[in-house]
Amino acid sequence: MKVFVPFRLDTLNQCLWRRRDTGPEERILLRPKSFLVLAYLVENAGRLVTHDELLEAVWSDSVVEPQAVKRHVLTVRSALGDRPKNPIFIETMPKRGYRFIAPVSAPVAAKCPEGAIGQARDLVGRGSAFEVLREMWRRVLNGERQVVFITGEPGIGKTALAEEFQRQVAVAERSVHIAHGQCIEGYGSKEPYGPMLDALGRLCRGPQGEPLVQILSAEAPTWLAQLPSLLTREHREMLHREILGATRERMLREIGDALESFTAETPLLLVFEDLHWVDDSTVDLISALARRRHPAKLMFLGTCRPLYTRSSPHPLGALMRDLVVRRFCREIALTSLNESEVEEYLGAQSPTSRPPQGLSAFVHRHSEGNPLFMVAALEHMAKRGLLSRVDGFWQLRGPLEQIEFEVPDDLRHLIEAQLEQLSAAEQRELEKASIVGAVFSERLIGCSEDIRSHNSEDLYEDLSRRHHIVKWAGTHSFPDGSTTERYEFAHVLYRQVLYDRQLPARRARLHRQVGERLAAMYERRIEDVVPELAYHFEQAGDWPRAIEFLQQAADLAVRRYAYRQAGAMLARALELVIHLPETGRIRTEPQLLATLAALRRETFDLRAIGTYDRMR
Ligand SMILES: Nc1ncnc2c1ncn2[C@@H]1O[C@H](COP(=O)(O)OP(=O)(O)OP(=O)(O)O)[C@@H](O)[C@H]1O
Numbered sequence: 001m002k003v004f005v006p007f008r009l010d011t012l013n014q015c016l017w018r019r020r021d022t023g024p025e026e027r028i029l030l031r032p033k034s035f036l037v038l039a040y041l042v043e044n045a046g047r048l049v050t051h052d053e054l055l056e057a058v059w060s061d062s063v064v065e066p067q068a069v070k071r072h073v074l075t076v077r078s079a080l081g082d083r084p085k086n087p088i089f090i091e092t093m094p095k096r097g098y099r100f101i102a103p104v105s106a107p108v109a110a111k112c113p114e115g116a117i118g119q120a121r122d123l124v125g126r127g128s129a130f131e132v133l134r135e136m137w138r139r140v141l142n143g144e145r146q147v148v149f150i151t152g153e154p155g156i157g158k159t160a161l162a163e164e165f166q167r168q169v170a171v172a173e174r175s176v177h178i179a180h181g182q183c184i185e186g187y188g189s190k191e192p193y194g195p196m197l198d199a200l201g202r203l204c205r206g207p208q209g210e211p212l213v214q215i216l217s218a219e220a221p222t223w224l225a226q227l228p229s230l231l232t233r234e235h236r237e238m239l240h241r242e243i244l245g246a247t248r249e250r251m252l253r254e255i256g257d258a259l260e261s262f263t264a265e266t267p268l269l270l271v272f273e274d275l276h277w278v279d280d281s282t283v284d285l286i287s288a289l290a291r292r293r294h295p296a297k298l299m300f301l302g303t304c305r306p307l308y309t310r311s312s313p314h315p316l317g318a319l320m321r322d323l324v325v326r327r328f329c330r331e332i333a334l335t336s337l338n339e340s341e342v343e344e345y346l347g348a349q350s351p352t353s354r355p356p357q358g359l360s361a362f363v364h365r366h367s368e369g370n371p372l373f374m375v376a377a378l379e380h381m382a383k384r385g386l387l388s389r390v391d392g393f394w395q396l397r398g399p400l401e402q403i404e405f406e407v408p409d410d411l412r413h414l415i416e417a418q419l420e421q422l423s424a425a426e427q428r429e430l431e432k433a434s435i436v437g438a439v440f441s442e443r444l445i446g447c448s449e450d451i452r453s454h455n456s457e458d459l460y461e462d463l464s465r466r467h468h469i470v471k472w473a474g475t476h477s478f479p480d481g482s483t484t485e486r487y488e489f490a491h492v493l494y495r496q497v498l499y500d501r502q503l504p505a506r507r508a509r510l511h512r513q514v515g516e517r518l519a520a521m522y523e524r525r526i527e528d529v530v531p532e533l534a535y536h537f538e539q540a541g542d543w544p545r546a547i548e549f550l551q552q553a554a555d556l557a558v559r560r561y562a563y564r565q566a567g568a569m570l571a572r573a574l575e576l577v578i579h580l581p582e583t584g585r586i587r588t589e590p591q592l593l594a595t596l597a598a599l600r601r602e603t604f605d606l607r608a609i610g611t612y613d614r615m616r
């Protein structure tokens with residue numbers, strides 16, 4: 001028996017358990033080979049285990065590709081909630097193997113320091129932000145719900161802070177749920193309650209999913225009905241009868257109740273990323289969750305860029321102001337790093353030696369204290385050989401005044417320069433990945449022949465290790481049961497630069513390919529990807545399919561009582577109708593107008609009158 005908090009590895013019965021504060025331990029399911037990989041790494045904790053050694057230990061009876069080892073390690077990491085960057089359990093030693101780095105002990109000795117959230121790793125200048133978060137978390141453990149928004153400019157470190165806080169919470173608590181929802185940029189891809197359904201879906205499919213599905217079934221059937229992949233056909237039909245005539249208010253009330261039951265004992269940290277792209281329904285949801293006064297061990301943490309928009313006020317802006325005034329939420333507004341914080345960062349990069357004279361001032365001036373810019377500038381200097389750390393000692397190639405000319409002083413150009421360091425094939429594949437979105441998998445990209453024979457997953461894994469451009473984002477299952485590794489851009493700006501530099505015709509062609517692949521893979525669960533399909537086909541200029549999927553997305557929104565969003569999607573479809581040939585337009589336009597008019601009439605929207613007029 002081995003323990004690495006909060007897990008217990010029962011080697012005799014080949015089970016992995018995760019501890020909880022109360023109630024029984026939860027069992028984490030692992031396939032036999034994945035279990036053996038984990039057991040071997042834990043058995044040899046602290047030392048490098050090479051690929052060959054793992055192959056020999058786990059597959060001595062059969063011949064397998066070295067690739068299998070990597071796949072099983074990824075599965076294990078995903079089960080432990082670990083990540084290749086900043087791992088707390090399994091560290092990858094590039095080109096050599098793996099090392100289990102968490103302290104391992106016998107069960108009696110394993111006592112978790114509850115609530116003792118440790119120090120931030122790698123991040124500088126965020127001490128007071130962590131203080132606020134830790135204080136809020138202490139309140140959560142006492143049953144006081146907390147809502148916090150981390151705000152600031154792109155690249156200021158919102159995601160880094162949120163991720164580090166999640167890591168600390170996961171390490172400190174014996175039993176905690178952490179759920180993650182992502183807001184997506186772009187018009188058609190905005191799905192009502194997208195981030196919440198994303199988070200619920202992952203929780204329900206996770207090792208602790210069953211109790212949550214039961215709570216949703218009893219207290220939030222309107223939500224369970226939105227997660228069809230978790231239900232049998234009979235259950236789905238029964239639910240649909242049960243929720244007939246439900247309303248938006250009922251949906252909000254139900255999720256509030258369900259989350260209170262779910263967090264009565266085990267705390268939940270609910271993280272929504274990039275709220276500047278939030279959909280209207282999710283704004284209502286955050287508002288409802290923040291205003292409820294019933295006890296809940298619930299912390300909602302949202303990250304958000306500044307909300308000024310040129311045209312209309314952002315719906316979240318008004319909500320945040322109101323919640324702050326009523327003290328229903330806190331805002332942590334991140335600011336740029338100062339010169340001594342940049343110096344601290346450089347110091348942490350090479351603790352054995354001081355950074356060269358003037359380097360922190362140079363980096364600070366150049367990046368204006370923006371961490372993303374700072375990291376990118378240092379990587380650029382390192383890759384160009386302008387700056388190096390040999391045996392822990394910093395070395396500058398020449399005087400800083402000269403180097404100044406070689407480091408672009410605008411983030412976009414700097415990113416361009418970083419990309420130029422990659423091979424032509426790597427750049428081409430990354431450009432394709434940028435079409436898929438901020439998160440992508442090789443299966444959706446469809447790599448070119450030369451890369452495919454080399455293995456494209458290797459390419460992304462290699463890129464994620466060598467450069468600060470993409471990072472591993474977990475293992476993902478497709479409806480047909482196959483799995484794939486997902487990667488994400490280290491920052492949206494990388495995606496943006498790669499996307500923008502492609503010619504429109506190429507982008508359109510690739511969007512169509514991605515849309516077709518996605519539709520084929522999700523043939524049986526098309527609902528899961530309808531908004532994404534609408535986006536890809538619109539970008540492809542494939543108007544019939546874009547309109548078709550916008551209509552389906554509007555249907556989906558209606559089923560979630562998100563009438564405003566459904567109306568917006570239909571209105572968008574109507575704008576696209578103009579691109580259809582005459583015959584198609586004559587058929588489609590009246591249909592769309594009729595649906596939109598009916599929707600507006602249902603919601604007492606006076607624009608219904610005008611819509612009916614257009615139909616005549
Ligand atoms: N305090 C910090 N110390 C050191 N590095 C940091 C710090 N904050 C962020 N970074 C690094 O800067 C980069 C950008 O940070 P991050 O992605 O968190 O920005 P962001 O605010 O979430 O941006 P966006 O608004 O685009 O989502 C990351 O590589 C991250 O590791």
Ligand SMILES: [Mg+2]
Binds near residue numbers: 158160303
């Ligand atoms: Mg971010």
